[in-house]
Amino acid sequence: TSESARNGGRSGALSPPPPVSEEIQRIDVNPPKGTRDFPPEEMRLRNWLFNNFREVSRLFGFEEVDYPVLETEALFIRKAGEEIRDQLYCFEDRGNRRVALRPELTPSLARLVIQKGKSVSLPLKWFAVGQCWRYERMTRGRRREHYQWNMDIIGVPEVTAEAELISSIVTFFKRLGITASDVGFRVSSRKVLQEVLRCNSIPENLFGKVCIIIDKIEKIPIDVIRGDLKSAGVSEEAIEQLLQVLSIKSLTELEEILGSAGEAIADLKLLFSLAEKFGYSDWIQFDASVVRGLAYYTGIVFECFDRDGKLRAICGGGRYDRLLSTFGGDDLPACGFGFGDAVIVELLKEKGLLPEVNLQVENIVCALDQNLQGAAAKVATILRGKGQTVDLVLENKPLKWVFKRAARINAQRLILVGNTEWEKGVVGVKILSSGEQFEIKLDELE
Numbered sequence: 251t252s253e254s255a256r257n258g259g260r261s262g263a264l265s266p267p268p269p270v271s272e273e274i275q276r277i278d279v280n281p282p283k284g285t286r287d288f289p290p291e292e293m294r295l296r297n298w299l300f301n302n303f304r305e306v307s308r309l310f311g312f313e314e315v316d317y318p319v320l321e322t323e324a325l326f327i328r329k330a331g332e333e334i335r336d337q338l339y340c341f342e343d344r345g346n347r348r349v350a351l352r353p354e355l356t357p358s359l360a361r362l363v364i365q366k367g368k369s370v371s372l373p374l375k376w377f378a379v380g381q382c383w384r385y386e387r388m389t390r391g392r393r394r395e396h397y398q399w400n401m402d403i404i405g406v407p408e409v410t411a412e413a414e415l416i417s418s419i420v421t422f423f424k425r426l427g428i429t430a431s432d433v434g435f436r437v438s439s440r441k442v443l444q445e446v447l448r449c450n451s452i453p454e455n456l457f458g459k460v461c462i463i464i465d466k467i468e469k470i471p472i473d474v475i476r477g478d479l480k481s482a483g484v485s486e487e488a489i490e491q492l493l494q495v496l497s498i499k500s501l502t503e504l505e506e507i508l509g510s511a512g513e514a515i516a517d518l519k520l521l522f523s524l525a526e527k528f529g530y531s532d533w534i535q536f537d538a539s540v541v542r543g544l545a546y547y548t549g550i551v552f553e554c555f556d557r558d559g560k561l562r563a564i565c566g567g568g569r570y571d572r573l574l575s576t577f578g579g580d581d582l583p584a585c586g587f588g589f590g591d592a593v594i595v596e597l598l599k600e601k602g603l604l605p606e607v608n609l610q611v612e613n614i615v616c617a618l619d620q621n622l623q624g625a626a627a628k629v630a631t632i633l634r635g636k637g638q639t640v641d642l643v644l645e646n647k648p649l650k651w652v653f654k655r656a657a658r659i660n661a662q663r664l665i666l667v668g669n670t671e672w673e674k675g676v677v678g679v680k681i682l683s684s685g686e687q688f689e690i691k692l693d694e695l696e
């Protein structure tokens with residue numbers, strides 16, 4: 251007919267086939283460079299990890315918060331030469347606003363605390379698990395996103411806050427089977443550097459920049475460190491004193507050099523005595539070379555390392571008492587940590603501690619005849635109403651197929667809805683592990 255002729259010989263077709271030149275190109279089905287998909291198995295491991303983050307946070311009485319992954323770029327513009335700034339995933343949006351995918355969560359926390367102002371009572375104990383981003387120009391194949399667990403205490407100037415945070419991380423490690431033989435915390439205080447800079451009349455506004463330069467001390471040659479410090483405006487004498495304090499190996503030695511009057515010594519001595527009370531003395535050690543790579547830390551800083559020395563820092567944190575005022579808010583004492591989702595998984599693999607997180611369904615429900623699909627749906631609904639997990643077979647499939655699916659989803663029992671049984675008000679049950687088979691009344695199902 252003329253219609254079928256118009257449709258390339260296919261009668262009834264609604265529209266002509268696309269002209270050959272508009273063939274649909276297959277899109278790249280991989281996620282964007284540096285990002286990950288989480289298919290079911292990977293998502294089960296991620297949920298297991300994040301549930302441990304959340305359970306520890308709950309044990310410590312922390313409240314969960316969250317913020318947009320997209321923030322104004324200004325929140326992350328700091329002039330201390332941090333890597334996190336160099337790799338900011340920033341762009342101009344369609345409203346010509348400068349925005350950025352957050353590289354960390356702490357500035358968002360500071361923004362929300364300022365926004366809440368006097369309406370929140372201190373101390374705040376907040377936690378978040380959020381995706382953070384970076385954009386590295388030369389894509390060394392490194393990831394551009396990861397998830398970070400953060401716990402922060404706002405409003406507590408005492409070192410008890412830092413001691414509590416380290417305790418929460420130790421609690422997390424213990425839950426996963428990680429011990430003080432596997433990992434340790436290197437602890438110091440930036441007040442050590444602050445006291446050296448003050449003694450040498452180095453302007454306070456250089457403090458952040460000096461810390462960022464010193465944080466690279468194990469990654470770049472010492473002469474480059476000296477050069478960078480000199481260019482930043484630090485005197486030769488101050489540079490030598492800085493490098494000297496960084497090599498101090500004990501609190502006793504530190505006290506000899508700085509004297510016992512300074513805040514740095516007092517904070518560190520209190521932290522180590524609290525560690526004793528919390529029961530995690532075996533997990534922490536003083537290490538004057540720890541500065542951490544974020545400009546806003548002002549006091550205690552710590553990072554967790556694997557004792558085999560194979561991995562990057564597992565987590566890190568510290569006190570940041572002056573962050574809020576950098577956003578125009580009133581300063582509040584604050585401390586917190588960030589714990590990424592990548593290195594910890596590498597550590598668990600190393601230690602053989604990755605959990606078996608298999609899919610587990612209690613029931614697979616199947617109609618033996620197509621006319622019983624409604625009955626099967628009713629059985630599934632009854633079970634689900636009792637809190638049972640149910641995989642309902644949605645198509646007319648042979649039993650062989652059903653048994654294969656039952657095995658794949660690791661179902662505990664197969665519920666068969668057949669005509670004869672249904673007329674008697676019962677269903678067939680097969681316990682898949684034992685093969686035991688029986689009938690049961692609908693209202694006795696549980």
Ligand SMILES: Nc1ccc(Br)nc1
Nearest residue numbers: 353382383384393395
């Ligand atoms: N800050 C940051 C963000 C994303 C990744 Br991956 N690593 C560090």
